[in-house]
Amino acid sequence: xxxxxxxxxxxxxxxxxxxxxxxxxxxxxxxxxxxxxxxxxxxxxxxxxxxxxxxxxxxxxxxxxxxxxxxxxxxxxxxxxxxxxxxxxxxxxxxxxxxxxxxxxxxxxxxxxxxxxxxxxxxxxxxxxxxxxxxxxxxxxxxxxxxxxxxxxxxxxxxxxxxxxxxxxxxxxxxxxxxxxxxxxxxxxxxxxxxxxxxxxxxxxxxxxxxxxxxxxxxxxxxxxxxxxxxxxxxxxxxxxxxxxxxxxxxxxxxxxxxxxxxxxxxxxxxxxxxxxxxxxxxxxxxxxxxxxxxxxxxxxxxxxxxxxxxxxxxxxxxxxxxxxxxxxxxxxxxxxxxxxxxxxxxxxxxxxxxxxxxxxxxxxxxxxxxxxxxxxxxxxxxxxxxxxxxxxxxxxxxxxxxxxxxxxxxxxxxxxxxxxxxxxxxxxxxxxxxxxxxxxxxxxxxxxxxxxxxxxxxxxxxxxxxxxxxxxxxxxxxxxxxxxxxxxxxxxxxxxx
Numbered sequence: 001x002x003x004x005x006x007x008x009x010x011x012x013x014x015x016x017x018x019x020x021x022x023x024x025x026x027x028x029x030x031x032x033x034x035x036x037x038x039x040x041x042x043x044x045x046x047x048x049x050x051x052x053x054x055x056x057x058x059x060x061x062x063x064x065x066x067x068x069x070x071x072x073x074x075x076x077x078x079x080x081x082x083x084x085x086x087x088x089x090x091x092x093x094x095x096x097x098x099x100x101x102x103x104x105x106x107x108x109x110x111x112x113x114x115x116x117x118x119x120x121x122x123x124x125x126x127x128x129x130x131x132x133x134x135x136x137x138x139x140x141x142x143x144x145x146x147x148x149x150x151x152x153x154x155x156x157x158x159x160x161x162x163x164x165x166x167x168x169x170x171x172x173x174x175x176x177x178x179x180x181x182x183x184x185x186x187x188x189x190x191x192x193x194x195x196x197x198x199x200x201x202x203x204x205x206x207x208x209x210x211x212x213x214x215x216x217x218x219x220x221x222x223x224x225x226x227x228x229x230x231x232x233x234x235x236x237x238x239x240x241x242x243x244x245x246x247x248x249x250x251x252x253x254x255x256x257x258x259x260x261x262x263x264x265x266x267x268x269x270x271x272x273x274x275x276x277x278x279x280x281x282x283x284x285x286x287x288x289x290x291x292x293x294x295x296x297x298x299x300x301x302x303x304x305x306x307x308x309x310x311x312x313x314x315x316x317x318x319x320x321x322x323x324x325x326x327x328x329x330x331x332x333x334x335x336x337x338x339x340x341x342x343x344x345x346x347x348x349x350x351x352x353x354x355x356x357x358x359x360x361x362x363x364x365x366x367x368x369x370x371x372x373x374x375x376x377x378x379x380x381x382x383x384x385x386x387x388x389x390x391x392x393x394x395x396x397x398x399x400x401x402x403x404x405x406x407x408x409x410x411x412x413x414x415x416x417x418x419x420x421x422x423x424x425x426x427x428x429x430x431x432x433x434x435x436x437x438x439x440x441x442x443x444x445x446x447x448x449x450x451x452x453x454x455x456x457x458x459x460x461x462x463x464x465x466x467x468x469x470x471x472x473x474x475x476x477x478x479x480x481x482x483x484x485x486x487x488x489x490x491x492x493x494x495x496x497x498x
Contacts (some may be wrong), residue, residue, distance in 0.1 A: 015159025016270050020328070022167045023266050028332030029170065032263075032341065034118040035179040037255035040262050041111045041118075042125035042183060044247050045103075048110075048240040049095060050133060052233060053088070054140055061229040066148040069221070078207065079217035081145055084225060086218070088137045096130045103127060110244055113252035125183040132187030135194040142197040145206055154197050165189020231372050235363075238376075238383045242409070245387050249394060250402060256341050257399060263329060264346035264403060271313045272356055287368045295369070300423055303361055305484045307427065308434075308477060310354035312467045315438045316460065317350035319445035323456040341399055348403025355410035358427075362417040374420055382413035433477070437470040 030036045062084055069077035099106060103123050107114075114122065143155040169185020172178075201207060250257040290298055317324060321343035330339040359382065366375045386409030393401030393408075418424040441463045448459045471477045 015157075015163055018160055018163035018167070019266060020270065022163050022170065023263060024329055024331075025167060026170055027263065027329040027334035027338070029174045030179075031333030031335065032256040032259035032338040033333065034115070034121065034255045035182070036259035037111075037114065037251075038118050038121035038125055038179070039182050040258050041107060041114065041122040041247060041251070042129055043186075044243060045106055045110055045122070045126045046099065046129040046133065048244050049099070050136065051240055052236045053091060053229070054137055058140070058229070059144055061225055061232055062144055063148055065221075065225055065228070066145070070148055076217060076221055077148075080221040080225065081141070081207075083218040083222040085138070085141055087222065087226075088141060089134065092134045092137050096133050099130055100127065110247050111251035111258065112248060114255070114258070118255055121179060124180045128180060128183035128187055132190045135187070135190035139190055139194045139197050142194070142201050145201060146204070149204070149206055151204070154200065158193070161189055161193045162186065165192075232367075234376050235372075235379055238379045242383055242386050242406075246390070246402070246406075249390055253394070253399070253402075256338065257345075257402065260338065260342040260345055260399065261402065263325070263342045264349055267317065267324065267328070267346055268349050268353055268356065271310075271317070271353055272360060287365050295365070296422060299362070299365060299421060300426060303358065304426070304430070305480055306357060306361075307354060307430065308471060308480070310357040311431070311434050311438070312464075312471075314350050314353040315441045315467070316463060317353060318347045319442050319463070320456060320460045321347035321350065322449075323453050323460060326453050327457070344399040345403040348397075348400045349406050351404060352407025352410035355407070355414035358414040359410055359417060362414075362421060365421075366417075378413050378417045378420070381416050382409040385409040385412040430476075433474060437467060440466065 026036060026039075062080075066077055066080055069080055103126050104119075107119055107122050107126065111119070111122065139154070139158065143158060146152065146154045165188055166182070166185040169182050169188070173181030173184075246261065247258060250261050287295055287298070322340060325339045325343040325346060329342065330336065359378065363375050363378060366372070366378075386405050389408050390402065390405035393405050395401070397404065415424065418427055444459050444463055444466075445456075448456055451459075471481060
């Protein structure tokens with residue numbers, strides 16, 4: 001399990017780093033122009049309905065069944081794979097057909113505030129992205145099939161392959177003055193990965209018995225899969241609803257807002273990847289084996305040290321959003337105005353980065369324990385608070401409110417999730433003890449907000465040192481961090497044979 005977690009984490013990390021390169025290139029060439037806005041809207045138009053069944057819901061419904069059948073009934077396992085592939089193929093055809101015929105109306109729903117030129121480009125990009133939907137779903141299923149055989153190569157290279165395709169599409173589109181080619185980077189990359197993935201899977205022998213599968217077998221094993229998927233699909237529906245309504249409101253603020261939101265999200269998502277994903281991949285599979293009391297103890301032991309790091313990242317990103325954005329993106333077409341707009345959104349989002357970490361981990365713990373409806377309840381709270389507060393916050397605070405709504409939704413969800421797991425009081429005490437350092441870091445940022453970027457970066461480094469000193473000075477935090485260090489050292493020592 002740890003070996004697979006390492007492969008998935010390193011592959012995801014490389015993909016995320018390539019994603020940063022991709023976004024930096026996009027910012028350099030196009031800034032926050034209508035091209036980037038149209039690209040963001042087209043991606044949301046296609047990926048929002050697609051991700052309802054192709055992300056966590058699909059993997060949670062398919063992987064446990066496939067792994068069990070491979071162990072007990074290999075022939076039926078092939079039937080399940082074929083049945084799920086067929087179901088996704090039908091879904092892909094229906095989705096492509098519906099969105100192709102309603103593309104103008106769908107873009108108007110997602111981004112009612114866009115101007116005519118941006119809307120037309122978004123529609124064109126949407127059509128191009130739709131051509132990649134079958135390959136996108138096919139390659140995803142090939143990756144899940146490989147994971148069921150305890151191999152992770154396809155899944156680990158997925159984000160990297162997609163980023164490389166988008167980078168090439170961005171470069172070619174800019175050089176040829178044809179912005180629609182940005183979308184072709186997605187479509188062509190998944191077509192090539194799908195063809196290569198199919199060859200890879202066949203060479204590994206994962207589909208060696210596929211020729212003898214019959215329809216009765218497919219129908220028999222599909223029924224329990226679809227029942228399980230039905231219970232899981234509400235979670236991505238709620239998540240995609242948040243993203244679609246965010247784009248709709250941002251479109252009323254203009255192309256810059258639509259483009260800037262995803263630049264800001266890239267930074268918060270990278271922080272989440274570095275902290276939360278390793279926890280989930282390496283530790284969560286063991287939770288179904290624990291008693292309720294053990295679940296609480298293990299969750300606290302696992303989550304509290306990373307929670308401290310998440311609060312530090314929240315504090316630094318919220319306080320020093322502008323110099324961070326400037327270092328990552330401010331060059332070429334991405335000017336100071338774009339940097340300030342993106343930084344304002346990032347500062348709002350970063351307020352709740354620690355809560356995003358808590359939600360990510362606890363929701364996956366609940367799913368691993370089969371507590372799907374508790375996960376749904378927490379996600380409903382996040383969605384209602386985010387959407388309900390967004391209009392008011394944007395009206396009062398502008399782009400900062402757009403990001404702050406995300407943070408408030410995450411914080412509300414984390415309070416509910418921690419209460420459900422009976423560990424809220426522990427984290428409330430931790431937060432209260434962290435408030436003085438948060439205040440000092442925010443004060444340093446305010447005092448130097450008119451200084452040059454270089455000076456602000458030096459202050460940012462000083463704030464990192466301040467945080468390190470504070471965490472070591474408070475016994476409650478120092479003991480926890482030292483325990484993590486000792487555990488890491490112990491894990492690297494060679495075991496002595498009995």
